[in-house]
Amino acid sequence: MRFARTPHIARKERAEAAAKAVFALMAAAMVVPLVLIVGYLVYLAWPSLGWEFLVDVPRRGMTDGGIWPAFVGTLYLVGISLVVSAPIGVLAAVYLNEYAKDNWFNRMVHLAVINLAGVPSIVHALFGLGAFVYAAHLGYSILSAALTLAIMTLPVIIASTREALASVPMAFREACWNVGATRWQTIRAVVLPNSISGILTGVILQVSRAAGETAPVMFTGAVFFKSVERGELFPYGLHEQCMALSMHLYTLATQVPNVKESLPYATAVVLLGSVLLVNAAAIALRVWLRGRKKW
Amino acid sequence: MSPEDAPGPAPVSRPQRPRWAILGERAIEALIRLSGVSAILFVAAIFFFVLREAAPVVFREDFSLGQFLFSTEWYPTSANNVRYGTLALTVGTLSVTALAMALAVPFGLGAAIYLSEFCAPRVRETLKVVIELLSAIPSVVWGFVGLTVMSKLIVKLTGAPVGVNVLNGGIILALMSVPVIVSIGEDALKAVPDSYREAGLALGATRWQLVYRVLVPAARNGLLAAVLLGVGRAVGETMAVLMATGHAVHIPAGILDSVRTLTANIAAELGEAPAGSDHYRVLFLTGTLLFLITFAVNLTADFVVRGIRRK
Numbered sequence: 320m321r322f323a324r325t326p327h328i329a330r331k332e333r334a335e336a337a338a339k340a341v342f343a344l345m346a347a348a349m350v351v352p353l354v355l356i357v358g359y360l361v362y363l364a365w366p367s368l369g370w371e372f373l374v375d376v377p378r379r380g381m382t383d384g385g386i387w388p389a390f391v392g393t394l395y396l397v398g399i400s401l402v403v404s405a406p407i408g409v410l411a412a413v414y415l416n417e418y419a420k421d422n423w424f425n426r427m428v429h430l431a432v433i434n435l436a437g438v439p440s441i442v443h444a445l446f447g448l449g450a451f452v453y454a455a456h457l458g459y460s461i462l463s464a465a466l467t468l469a470i471m472t473l474p475v476i477i478a479s480t481r482e483a484l485a486s487v488p489m490a491f492r493e494a495c496w497n498v499g500a501t502r503w504q505t506i507r508a509v510v511l512p513n514s515i516s517g518i519l520t521g522v523i524l525q526v527s528r529a530a531g532e533t534a535p536v537m538f539t540g541a542v543f544f545k546s547v548e549r550g551e552l553f554p555y556g557l558h559e560q561c562m563a564l565s566m567h568l569y570t571l572a573t574q575v576p577n578v579k580e581s582l583p584y585a586t587a588v589v590l591l592g593s594v595l596l597v598n599a600a601a602i603a604l605r606v607w608l609r610g611r612k613k614w
Numbered sequence: 615m616s617p618e619d620a621p622g623p624a625p626v627s628r629p630q631r632p633r634w635a636i637l638g639e640r641a642i643e644a645l646i647r648l649s650g651v652s653a654i655l656f657v658a659a660i661f662f663f664v665l666r667e668a669a670p671v672v673f674r675e676d677f678s679l680g681q682f683l684f685s686t687e688w689y690p691t692s693a694n695n696v697r698y699g700t701l702a703l704t705v706g707t708l709s710v711t712a713l714a715m716a717l718a719v720p721f722g723l724g725a726a727i728y729l730s731e732f733c734a735p736r737v738r739e740t741l742k743v744v745i746e747l748l749s750a751i752p753s754v755v756w757g758f759v760g761l762t763v764m765s766k767l768i769v770k771l772t773g774a775p776v777g778v779n780v781l782n783g784g785i786i787l788a789l790m791s792v793p794v795i796v797s798i799g800e801d802a803l804k805a806v807p808d809s810y811r812e813a814g815l816a817l818g819a820t821r822w823q824l825v826y827r828v829l830v831p832a833a834r835n836g837l838l839a840a841v842l843l844g845v846g847r848a849v850g851e852t853m854a855v856l857m858a859t860g861h862a863v864h865i866p867a868g869i870l871d872s873v874r875t876l877t878a879n880i881a882a883e884l885g886e887a888p889a890g891s892d893h894y895r896v897l898f899l900t901g902t903l904l905f906l907i908t909f910a911v912n913l914t915a916d917f918v919v920r921g922i923r924r925k
């Protein structure tokens with residue numbers, strides 16, 4: 320049995336439906352640009368896209384050819400920054416989650432992590448220039464750029480590792496302590512193995528973040544153009560400068576005249592595609608993990 | 615408590631851990647503590663090294679901090695009338711950020727409300743993936759979109775002479791800061807206890823009444839923090855505004871005017887300023903200013919969030 324709706328209730332329900340529709344539209348307004356942007360970029364990039372574009376070097380004063388030197392340069396930068404920031408980030412997260420007591424000092428550490436994430440990328444670039452290029456005498460090099468990226472992406476790893484560590488139930492640790500294990504033995508044997516996939520997600524996100532950054536590498540080690548053999552796997556030394564995909568896109572879009580029309584679009588698609596692919600991998604890993612968790 | 619000093623009936627044959635294991639453990643724990651502290655060290659180092667490059671010019675007699683902050687004259691490479699006034703750049707940053715927030719805050723909070731209160735779990739998971747992907751798009755790609763797609767669109771729709779302007783930068787920055795606002799805002803709404811919702815529903819409120827009478831007031835600190843973090847993201851953004859807002863160092867007359875922001879100015883001129891020159895040092899000073907602004911915004915956001923947790 321159902322009561323007849325009074326005008327008051329009918330009005331309430333209309334307002335409810337309207338509100339729901341408006342909020343749904345606002346949420347949809349985020350999906351539309353993502354689809355449109357990716358679709359439009361791919362459409363304009365289509366004539367250039369292909370295997371040849373990836374492994375070929377830029378030709379005719381960067382107005383034609385491929386992106387190999389920039390692609391490899393980005394791999395170098397991301398790889399080295401990962402080697403530096405992954406251990407520091409994971410250990411810092413272990414400290415914050417497993418060792419830190421709730422006192423003023425650790426609140427400072429927490430605030431520092433938040434602020435590190437909030438520092439503008441151009442300020443990271445200035446820091447890298449002042450600290451690594453000049454003060455540490457590393458010069459404009461892959462090393463300077465990668466170290467700048469490593470510090471910049473540290474909060475990404477710290478945040479997701481902390482989340483992964485916090486999701487391991489306290490009872491697991493207590494059980495381990497009760498059989499006489501020390502704090503570190505517990506972390507190594509129980510906490511880390513149970514959160515390894517979450518930590519891996521953080522590492523993957525760091526890769527995607529580092530690959531896309533432009534400003535920090537632009538002033539510390541990435542260059543406009545570097546002559547490299549087609550498809551060469553190890554073209555750069557650590558103290559040399561390199562090209563980077565993100566900066567290459569900026570250069571093609573703003574500095575080089577008469578570029579073949581689809582070239583910057585194709586570069587953007589390769590950069591965007593790699594970053595989104597890496598992110599999708601992180602998301603897939605997380606979903607798979609959630610399905611497997613037994614607690 | 616370590617096994618060695620635990621009381622037990624068998625004192626003789628208890629196996630001892632080898633010395634190297636104990637020392638190794640101490641070393642690793644020291645390393646963990648050091649990594650934890652490193653976050654503080656890095657933030658301090660960023661401030662120190664950026665200020666160190668800026669310092670020589672700040673403490674010189676002919677340099678006026680008042681002029682740096684409040685003059686609109688920015689002629690860094692002029693032959694006989696060098697001026698370093700950043701007001702026009704600050705106004706550029708403020709105008710682009712304000713427009714971005716005017717677009718991103720209603721959409722971001724609306725989407726956050728939809729995600730946390732109205733939509734089905736399956737839709738929510740999908741939308742969260744989209745938000746995550748949206749926030750992963752590199753800023754240089756956003757800038758490229760602004761420079762090519764968006765600027766053509768703006769010229770066509772508004773008849774503006776150039777498509778790279780405040781409107782363009784504002785839209786791009788809005789798209790970039792929406793994911794931050796949505797995910798933090800949703801967390802804030804999620805943090806409101808379910809008993810609040812149940813009490814409202816028991817009184818006969820609809821979901822919409824629940825949202826604006828109960829949830830938004832209860833979560834207002836978290837929502838404010840979400841907005842602040844969005845502002846922080848927009849103020850600090852570099853490549854996107856560098857490519858999408860044009861390069862005119864002046865106070866904009868309207869949203870179809872080109873501007874330059876503090877961040878874009880550093881990125882545009884750092885390459886041409888010789889190391890150690892006044893120009894170079896003033897750019898580092900601008901960096902110090904940016905660091906302090908974002909530091910203050912992030913700190914405020916954290917205190918605002920901490921406020922709700924204490925309750």
